[in-house]
């Protein structure tokens with residue numbers, strides 16, 4: 001359904017070549033993000049001890065920012081004092097994390113190809129592992145919907161990349177977005193995206209955004225962010241192409257701030273759009289950004305997982 005063209009590939013290559021020295025790129029923002037970032041805000045690096053930091057989730061009850069290191073096969077918590085505490089080792093190549101409506105941590109695991117929930121005592125409850133009697137591909141990212149259901153993406157990356165899980169042939173016929181109802185049913189919601197990866201709900205709960213990272217496996221495939229209006233029953237409508245990152249970048253993790261602005265972790269940094277799709281700019285990072293979370297004491301700190309690093313930058317109110 002997505003129409004990557006030769007031009008996109010060429011633009012991507014050109015952007016890759018034009019991307020400046022990492023040290024410089026990491027210190028400046030491009031274009032006009034003055035309405036988005038707090039005055040004088042700069043990218044700060046909080047952690048650099050990882051391999052592939054993902055699954056960022058602000059969880060004060062757990063001590064700060066939960067994150068997965070997919071390739072080190074661990075999960076940790078980064079405290080506001082800079083301390084890092086191991087949460088799971090091994091993590092079964094955990095990726096996306098979210099808190100459910102009761103504040104319990106929900107995690108996508110590549111290695112087991114399931115979604116799990118941590119109970120207050122620490123034991124894990126399996127929430128999703130199969131659909132129509134076939135194993136899921138490799139749940140990637142998860143988000144809490146306003147009605148208490150949990151939505152997750154199921155692309156093939158975790159069964160295609162040897163350092164991120166166990167290699168296998170997909171059993172599912174599609175790479176879908178699913179929801180887990182509060183009653184525990186696993187339902188297919190979206191099947192029309194090539195490789196659904198990041199997902200996020202708007203603050204008003206009416207729109208679901210899903211990134212397509214198909215182009216990271218096949219340059220001719222999709223790399224757009226899609227928006228789905230949610231009906232009164234909580235189900236998504238037809239969907240529309242919301243935006244496509246500049247510079248041939250491929251989007252991964254998403255988040256939406258209280259004003260409806262959409263942030264996407266992309267190949268060359270974090271790209272930002274207004275809710276109406278108007279592009280605002282990019283926060284450059286020195287390598288591919290994979291995941292995002294809003295958090296901090298006032299909820300205005302944007303955390304960014306980028307390879308071995310976790311960065312943060314403060315947003316305007």
Ligand code: MG
Pocket residue numbers: 140141197198252253290
């Ligand atoms: Mg992802």
